[in-house]
Amino acid sequence: MTVSPGDSTPRTATGSRPPNVVFVVLDTARKASVTPETMPMLCRLADGGTAFERAYATAPWTVPSHASLFTGTETATHGTHGGNPFLDTGLRTLAEAFRDAGYDTVGVSNNTWITEEFGFDRGFDTLRRGWQYLQSDVDMGTVVRGEDRREKLIATRNRLFEGNPLVNLANVCYSEFLQPEGDDGAARTTAWLTDWLERQDDRPFFLFCNYIEPHIPYDPPRAFAEAFLPADWSVDEALALRQDPRAYDCEDYDLSPMAFAALEGLYRGELAYVDRYLQELCQALSVTGHWEDTIFVVCGDHGENIGDHGFFGHQYTLYGTVLHVPLVFYGGPFIGGGQREDPVSLLDLPTTLLEIADIADPPFARQQEGQSMLEGDSRTSRDAVFAEYVSPQPSIERLEARFGTLPEHVYRYDRRLRTIRTDRFAYVCGDDGFERLHDLETDPDELVDVSEDEPGRVRTLRRRLQSHFGPFETLERAAPEQEMRAGTKDRLASLGYL
Known part of the structure; x- marks a missing residue:
């Protein structure tokens, strides 16, 4: 892409206007739960585009996955993980590549990790915090999390006069009295984006949006919950279930299979609710005249265990339940592409977006480790995908501070995990000697470990992992040099991270 001096509108090498790119992340959306019933709009996009x-x-989980989405690099390269949630300033971001190619770059994040505090704002002209009604450096989320009126009043008193008290009071009033029931930011995010789109001129734009509805806590509006709950569960009974993944992992409480079925119903209701706003965003693009010139991309950043494999949430494992995500492209070369069965990694997404926009960005190209997903490109032939989990989040020390002495199995989670997934097998190993092998042909749910029956296969896949990532010791799990803000810690705790 070239930009003529004095011309504010970028042009491709052929002189045409480049496409807009809208990149939507559905936080914690797992592929298995995306159906025409839960997400009809996403499925319609898939039918007309490429799934x-x-x-x-x-x-x-969120931080390393978004770091890969933003930089096109593996966790072992970008180094952003539980022990260091800050994005490396030496890496170029996707937003920087679009901005420097002449795009207007805007983002809305509804996940507290994806903010300027952790370096994810680089390249965005605007990166809006979706959990704040009025944008402010002071996060009044501590008020939202108060268990009763007394706690809410204390939190308000403690933080009201940090920064602008009028802005803080407005944020409290919105969260306590005016926010739509069951909404985690999708409604106001979509409304803000619609207003932004109405004010756009001919300049192409890169728009990023993180919708967090599918994330813990699962609390969709009642109508969406009722549609997916088991027949013998009421909405009130389901919403009364304790949703505390770390406490569950540490055996602080238990959940029955029936309770997990109800929680999955709530989770599916969250997907259906956010799908409604996905449709509104598409309509806004159409009404404002941008749809025909837009590449629209939707993916999950990771999945979720809802009682699967004995886990709740998305920590400590590398099963398909937490890695297999929806990915849909609509527009441009992906129109009418149908269902693609070739394996792809989210690592491939930024490379593909820049290629579609005809943006040649040498610094990004030098660092990226992904492959193009365009059909007919010689780089699209993957025979395996890889993933990594560097350190437990929260750390074992944080879990001990909260729960005291932990069950023995929790201490085993203090390890680094890697996985390779081929057409036939899923192999996982840890830096503590842990190994699992699943034959996906006979065991697609990854329930039976066949590593002892397939020693040759294990050796081959172990060697491939080491060849791909290098030795386990290549990425330290040291504490970050920076310290996150206290308000951020509070909000992350409410999401089950701390």
Whole structure:
């Protein structure tokens, strides 16, 4: 892409206007739960565009996965993980590549990890915090999390006069009295984006949006919950279930299979609710005249265990439940592409977006480790995908501070995991000697470990992992040099991270 001096509108090498790119991340959306019933709009986009049926995240949780999506690099390269949640300033971001090619770059994040505090704002002209009604450096989320009126009043008193008290009071009033029931930011995010789109001129734009509805806690509006709950569960009974993944992992409480079925109903209701706003965003693009010139991309950043494999949430494992995600492209070369069954990694997404936009960005090209997903490109032939989990989040020390002495199995989670997934097998190993092998042909749910029956296969896949990532010791799990803000810690704790 070239930009003529004095011309504010970028042009491709052929002189045509480049496409807009809208990149939507559905936080914690797992592929298995995306159906025409839960997400009809996403499925319609898939029917008219291209659906990648075997798309996998590079990591099982938000920070390392988004770092890969933003930089096109593996966790072992970008170094952003539980022990260091800050994005390396030496890496170029996708937004920087679009901005420097002449695009207007805007983002809305509804996940507290994906903010300027952790370096994810680089390249965005605007990166809006979706959990704040009025944008402010002071996060009043502590008020939202108060268990009763007394706690809410104390939190308000403690933080009201940090920064602008009027802005803080407005944020409290919105969260406590005016926010739509069951909404985690999708409604106001879509409304803000619609207003932004109405004010756009001819300049192409790169728009990023993280919708967090599918994330814990699962609390969709009642109508969406009722549609997916088991017949013998009421909405009130389901919403009363404790949703505390770390406490569950540490055996602080238990959940029955029936309770997990109800929680999965709530989770599916969240997917259906956010799908409604996915449709509104598409309509806004159409009404404002941008749809025909837009490449629209939707993916999950990772999946979720809802009682699967004995886990709740998306930490400590590399099963397909936390890695297999929806990925749909609509527009441009992906119109009418149908269902693609070739394996792809979310690592491939930024490379593909820049290629579609005809953006040649040498610094990004030098660092990226992904492959093009365009059909007919010689680089699209993957025979395996890889993922990595560097350190437990929260750390074992944080879990001990909260729960005291932990069950023995929890201490085993203090390890680094890697996985390779081929057409036939899923192999996982840890830096503590842990190994699992699953034959996906006979065991697609990864329930039976066949590593002892397939020693030759294990050796081959172990060698491939080491060849791909290098030795386990190549990435330290040291504490970060920076310290996150206290308000950020509070909000992350409410999402089950701390």
